[in-house]
Amino acid sequence: MSFWDMLTSHTKVAGGSLPLEQITLPVAASSATTSSHSKCTWSSEERQLFKTASFITTCARKLEVGSLVKSNACWLFYKFFSIVQLEHYDEYVVAMTCLFLASKIEETPVKIRDVINVAHRTLHPREPPLQIDQTYSSLVDTLINFELLICRMLNFKLTYDYPHKYLLHYLKSLTEWMPAQHETEPYQRVAWSILNDCFSTKICIRNRPDQLALAACYLALESCDIKVYMQEHAEKPWWKVFIEDIRLSDISQLVAQILEMYENETAVTSFTVP
Amino acid sequence: MHEKMKRLKQRLGLRKPFSKSNTYDEGLSRYAIPENGPAQNMLHAGFSDYTLNTSSQYEKGVLHEYPHVLDTTDTSKQSSHPLNGRPRERLQSAPDPNSHSPLTDEDTNGTEAEFVSPSHITFRQRRNLSEHDLSKRLSLPADLRLPQTFIAKHAPKMNEPLSIRQRRASLSEIGFGKVESYTKLDKLGEGTYATVYKGKSRLTDDLVALKEIRLEHEEGAPCTAIREVSLLRDLKHNNIVTLHDIIHTDKSLTLVFEYLEKDLKQYMDDCGNIMSMGNVKLFLFQLLRGLARAKSIPTKTYSNEVVTLWYRPPEVLLGLTNYSSQIDMWGVGCIFFEMASGSPLFPGSTIEDELHLIFKTLGTPTDETMPGVTSNPEFAPYRSPVYMPEPVVAIAPRFDLDAADLFSKLLNYDKEKRMVAQPAMSHPYFKCFGSKAAHLPPEDSIFSLPGVRLEKDPGLRSSGITHGGKRRQSMLF
Structure with missing residues (x-):
């Protein structure tokens, strides 16, 4: 019995058929299953947002700010563009500002100069570093103005209940339970990687943090073909232990979103490589 | 779905179940994680990385056109609601004919005349139904007086659904987020990055504290301000100062707080540093309630930003940097003593002085009382002389047995064993408040419990005008 069987065992799927097919998928996702591998289901806007979120990730890594700052920056970024339209703002300036702001929110402030230099280097790897001139100082001004603009647009609601702590708790509990x-x-x-990757798309602002963490955990276990120890004999499935009110359909819906993200990511990157 | 799953597994290099191998193919290396496992390191790992193809697609010159967009139409800010007129408990003395706070003196001295009174001042008495419904619709406090023009405009649209944008626009129309909505009165103090004024809201007629943060910084808005706003924004607790509104102008960011008549320092000055022990208990409990909710707000900036050494725990004085909520509890113990005895517990002027005072009173720590202390190089100069701890009753003769027990639990050298706020609220010292006290709803006052009221402090002077010299700066800055 596979892990998926076990989780869907209340439907008592017969041996031959794949229990995965039993899971209802959102329309976009199920149409993707039938289409070719490299087809991207994202709109051009979603693609652009994804690219810019990846840009945040790259800059965050170069600045060595850590997952929480990176995730916070992506969250601010997606929140901001859920309020305004993409074409009204330069997404890379917004991305830089989000990273700068997120580093302050997490109390590990990064120098504005470092943010600008790293962003410039990432976007223009072959150009010489920025000189401290008119362009540079106008960039500083822009970032400082954008910082407050983002604060105001988000109504100063700059943090939320991050899924990372939930995932940490779930993994720790599971590890102690597993042989x-x-x-x-x-x-x-x-x-952990799956959860961090979720911050590259709108998944991070659309879902409940605890459920997102659980879905990442579920998907990871499934990808590694690991069964939760003694689950066959348990009164309730392991995920009910962590989140009382979650249904299997919630998890599968989230898993479908995440898988779709990876599919699209492959499509986007394979498409853009010259 | 199954196909996708297979592809994900391929990317992860995990097709073989129970593979013991630690080598991942190219797919997983993109998600490579430090070896030390997730539990310790993952929060700072920052590994999830989509390697950008940086060559062509991003070179559109995005960094050359910087629209100085500062949208002034739709960004007006409002967040929290002005006071809803509930009696506040924070460090305000009970109505007492003998107490003349500086505030009331000032008000009768005619500053009132300078206020620009809203034209609809009598509105509260004859508020009509539509105003009430409108307040409800916008989740505004009941005692906020809405301008008549506003009601006239919005009342007919009552049955239409309200979007977030519309709500925000409506609130802006009422006057939230606007600098004109507040009258600046006296300057209360000035700090490194902010100036605090006493002010009055023209929306509610309530007194407010206006904290004006200057924005002429090279690094943009100060980190402390951003944290202060984002943390206080959703924090509504009877023992935590309420953030009512945020006003953003070109040059400054102003946080509108509820106005508190005096802080603990002023209160203690006003009663000649002799508080009744009943009030000490009340104040300590409220301090713990606030801390239990706020969970140690300033963490990483603690050592540089805190104004005085007197309330710093020994592990911080000895150079520890990974702070937790226990650092606040040491300070609570010090304040507990100070309220009861009228003088600070460890008024050190330097770090060395401070540590000497602590060790002299509580005894020189050992590895048993403070694990790892003897291997700390910072501790070396304090090894001798070895002080013996003084009995609590000698330190604070006004403490009863329960108070002494709580005091010694707060001032535990071992931060792991130091009592934290929530359990401290259930300490036998507070049993007179009843079992409900430790679990009051956040917005309720401790004074809502039967029989809980402030006592008259023995040292209370008839006039509150004489203030001693400022001993330490208020934490407001």
């Missing part, structure tokens, strides 16, 4: 043989399995790292 030692699974300790070498990378499911924890996979789950």
Whole structure:
């Protein structure tokens, strides 16, 4: 019995058929299953947002600010563009500002100069570094103005209940429960990566943080073919232990969103590589 | 779905179940994680990375056109609601004919005349139904007087659904987020990045504290201001100062707080540093309530920003940097003592002085009382002389047994064993407040409990005008 079988066992799927097909998918996702591998289901706007969020990720890594600042920056970025229209603002300036602002929110402020230099280097890798001149100082002014603009547009609601702490809790509880043989399995790292990747798309602002963390955990276990220990004998599925009111359809809907993101990411990157 | 799952597994290099191998193919290396496992390091790992193809598609010159967009039409800010007129408990003395606070003196001295009174001053008495409904619709406090023109304009649209944007526009129309809605009165103080004024809201007639943060910084808005706003924004607790509104202009960001008549320092000055022990208990409990809710707001900036050494725990004085909520609890213990005895517990002027005072009173720490202290190089100069701890009753003779027990639990050298706010609220010292006190709803006052009221402080002077010299700066700055 596979992991998915076990989770959907209340439907008692017969041996031959794949229980995965039982899970209802959102329309966009199920049409993607039938279409070719490299087809991207994102609109051009979604693609642009995704690229810019990836830009935030790259800059965040170069600035060594850590996952929380990076996630916060992406969250601010998607929140901002859920209020305004993409074409009204330069998305890269917004992205830089979000990163700058997020570093302050998490109390690990990054120098504005570093943000600008790193962003410039990432966008124009072959150009010489920025000189401290008119262009540079107008960039500083822009960032400072945008910082307050973003604060105001988001009504100064600059933080939220991040899913990271939920995932940490779920993984820690699961690890303690699982037999030692699974300790070498990378499911924890996979789950953490999946969750971080979710901040590259609107998934991060659309879903409940605890459910998102659980879905990342679920998907990671499934990708590593790990079964939760003694689950067959348990009174309720393991995920009900973490979130009382979650349904399997919630998880599968989230998993479908995440898988769709990876599909699209492959399509976008393979498409743009010259 | 199954296909997608397969492809994800391929990318992760995890097709073989229970593979013990630690080598991941190219797919996973993009998600490579430090080896030390997630529990310790993941929060700072920052590994999830889509490597950007930076060559062509981003070179559209986005960094050359910087629209100086500062939208002034739709960004007006309002967030929280002005006071809803409930009696506040914070450090305000009970109505007492003998107490003349500086505030009331001032008001009768005619500053009132300078206020621009709203034209609809009598509105509260004859508020009509549509105003009430409108307030409800916009989730405004009941005692806010809406301009008549506003009601006339919006009342007919009552049955239409209200979008977030419309709500925001409506609130802006009422006057939230506008500098004109507040009258600046006296300057209360000036700090490194902000100036605090006493002010009055023209919307509610309530007194407010206006914290004006200057924005002429090279690094944009100060980090502390951003944290202050984002943390206080959703924090509504009877023992935490309420943020009513935020006003953003070109040069400054003004936070509108509820106005508190005096802080604890002024209160203690006013009663000649002799508080009744009943009031000490009340104030300490409220301090714990606020802390239990706020969960140590300033963390990483603690050591540089805090004004005085007197309330710093020894582990911080000895150079520890990974702070947790226990750092606040040491200060609570110090304040507990100060309220009861009228003088500060450890008024050190330098770090060395401060540590000496602590060790002299509570005894020189050992590895048993403060794990790891003897291996800390910072501790070396304090090894000798070895002080013995003084009994609590000698330190604070006014403490009863419960108070002494709570005091010693707050001033525990071992930060892991130091009592934190929530359990401290259930300490036997507070049993006179009843079992409900520790679990009051956040917005309720401790004075809502039966029989809880302020006592008259023995040292209370008939006039509150004479203030001693400022001993320490208020934490407001």
